[in-house]
Amino acid sequence: MSDKILQISNPVLSISNLSIAYGKDKYAVKDVTADVKRNAITAIMGPSGCGKSTLLRAINRMHELYPNIHTQGEIKLNGESIYGISTTKLRRKIGMVFQRPNPFPTMSIYENVIAGYNLNGSKLKKSEKDEIVESSLTDVGLLDEVKDSLNKKGNFLSGGQQQRLCVARALAFKPDVILMDEPTSALDPLSTAKIEDLLVELKEHYTIILVTHNMSQAARISDNAMFMYLGELVEYDKTKVMFTNPKDSRTEGYLTGKFG
Amino acid sequence: MEREAIIGEKDHSNWRELKNRLFFGTVVVLAGITISPILLIVYKLLAKGLKQINFDFFLKVAPDTLQAMTAVRNGEIIPGGIANGITGTILMVVVASLIAIPVSIVIGIFLYENQGKKYANLIRSLTDILQGVPSVVLGLIAYIWIVQGVTKGFSALAGSVALAIMMLPLIIRSTEETMKMIPISIKEAGAALGVPYHKIILKVMIPSGFSGLMTGILLSISRVLGETAPLMLTTLGSTTINFNITKPTSAVPLQIWEFYNNPNMIDLVWSSSLFLMGFVLTLNIIAKRISMKYS
Known part of the structure; x- marks a missing residue:
């Protein structure tokens, strides 16, 4: 295997020879092979349209919502193929946070956090629900800010608070992996800083994969970084190594601002 | 300069x-x-x-010709009211809604989920054509299907079917437009939690678009409330209050037509029209309020 791809022992996720095409031959992701380190933040960088979002969405099979999608290759979560289990089960193990905060507008803050259980028809006792909501909101540092308004709708929250609510909603399932698709791109700098701090705290218990086209964000908080270009995984290394000593000229060009 | x-x-x-x-x-x-x-x-x-609007107007059935004639002779207001029409209208609109609302919401969501597909476009065009079909023609169809085919006689059910067909295109389009207004990210949020497709629709999309759906439904109801022609061909009218959907039933617009044909009851034409207009206006205002409150 190429020396541009980081080797990881006991990975939580291993992607092998993954190719994804829209329609017949428009490849968004080309033959990507990479392992993802447990309890770490892995950033996926690259210019717009390089396939980073598609790669991210392939990990919890969200990309299958798009029409005419063709997927080849394999992704394993803790050694088990993600195609061997139902998407419902898979998405409980791999949570997702989106670019724009998207709490359910018709639900209260409490219902939003527990939505994954309620919508899937899980029958939990009230005390179990309370516990999940409390621990999830504590984890994202939102509990003190919203504890008096748990039964109100979340639309009075700021963008940053809404995004943390969405993280809490993903945490409620205690997933193995959390996928984040540019989670701060719609937020102001202060809220962004809070989310970044949160991610660094969360990696103690969770594995985070973060798509970003903000290079400094990747440099600040990620442990490992992938650089994608035109659907290919060009380089994958420890973030510090990649930012100081990129092995591929395309990575260097992107990191030094020659394109992107 | x-x-x-x-x-x-x-x-x-x-x-x-x-x-x-x-x-x-x-x-x-x-x-x-x-x-x-x-x-x-x-x-x-x-x-x-x-001047005709009083409690009796809402609680009593239409007077017979003799009563009306006597009242007009004596310069009094005509006794009786349009209770048979009001109850008939409500009965038929409720039955029509029960038929039309579930069907149209399902079709509306189907159209929304299949944007740009050929069969969806075809259904959309057919819906538009249905909206353009004259209501009297729909009355004829309901006459053949229900009056001749099912109830073997004029019936409220036949009227409801005619009204339901008129409501279909209105609710279908408003459902589709409402669904388009809901950010796709809300749907993705549901999918990312592993929620199955039908539950995303039922528990996430429909509640999120509730105000839009309600507005469309209320507007379609207010649209069919005043329909006369299809009811003449299907439900005929009745001088008594009737809640049996297999029997001929009165309706406010039908009564307006009947009063119009009776020289002694001209005053009732105006009061019934006032009532119908007020009813439609109220529904429109409620629809507007709902859409403003939740948008």
Whole structure:
């Protein structure tokens, strides 16, 4: 295997020879092979349209919502193929946070956090629900800010608070992996800083994969970084190594601002 | 002088001012022409219909000709009311809604989920055509299907089916438009939690679009409330209050037509029209309120 791809022992996720095409031959992701380190933040960088979002969405099979999608290759979560289990089960193990905060507008803050259980028809006792909501909101540092308004709708929250609510909603399932698709791109700098701090705290218990086209964000908080270009995984290394000593000229060009 | 030199032509500002005023005046006059019919209608209905409106008007059935004639002779207000019409209208609209709402919401969501697909476009075009079909034709169809085929006689059910067909395209389109307004990210949020497709639709999308769906439903109801032609062919009318959907039933617009044909009951035409207009207007206002409150 190429020396541009980081080797990881006991990975939580291993992607092998993954190719994804829209329609017949428009490849968004080309033959990507990479392992993802447990309890770490892995950033996926690259210019717009390089396939980073598609790669991210392939990990919890969200990309299958798009029409005419063709997927080849394999992704394993803790050694088990993600195609061997139902998407419902898979998405409980791999949570997702989106670019724009998207709490359910018709639900209260409490219902939003527990939505994954309620919508899937899980029958939990009230005390179990309370516990999940409390621990999830504590984890994202939102509990003190919203504890008096748990039964109100979340639309009075700021963008940053809404995004943390969405993280809490993903945490409620205690997933193995959390996928984040540019989670701060719609937020102001202060809220962004809070989310970044949160991610660094969360990696103690969770594995985070973060798509970003903000290079400094990747440099600040990620442990490992992938650089994608035109659907290919060009380089994958420890973030510090990649930012100081990129092995591929395309990575260097992107990191030094020659394109992107 | 200096300014003329700079712009190189005469100062036209007076002419422009005049044009501006002329244009404004035209807009005001045309707006006045547009709203004058509704004002005249409301004025006429109130002036001619209000005196008949009392408790009996809502609680009693239509008078027979003799009662009406005696009252008119003596210069009294006509006794009785339109209770048989009001109950009939409500019965038929409720049954029509029960038929039309579930079907149209399902089709509306189907169209939304299949944007740009050929069969969806075909269904959308057919829906538009259905909206253009004259209501009397729908009445004929309901006559053949239900009056001849099912109830073997004029019936409220036949009227409801005709009204339901009229409601379909309105609710289908409003459902599709409402669904389009909901950010796709809400749907993705559901999918990312592993929620199955049908539950995303039922528990996430429909609640999120509730106000839009309600508005569409109320507007479609207010649209069919005043329909007369299809009801003449299907439910015929009745002089008594009837809640059996297999029997002929009265309706407010049908009663207006019956009163119109009876020289002694002309006053009831106006009061029934006033009631119908007020009912439709109220529904429209509620629909507007709902859409404003939740948007």
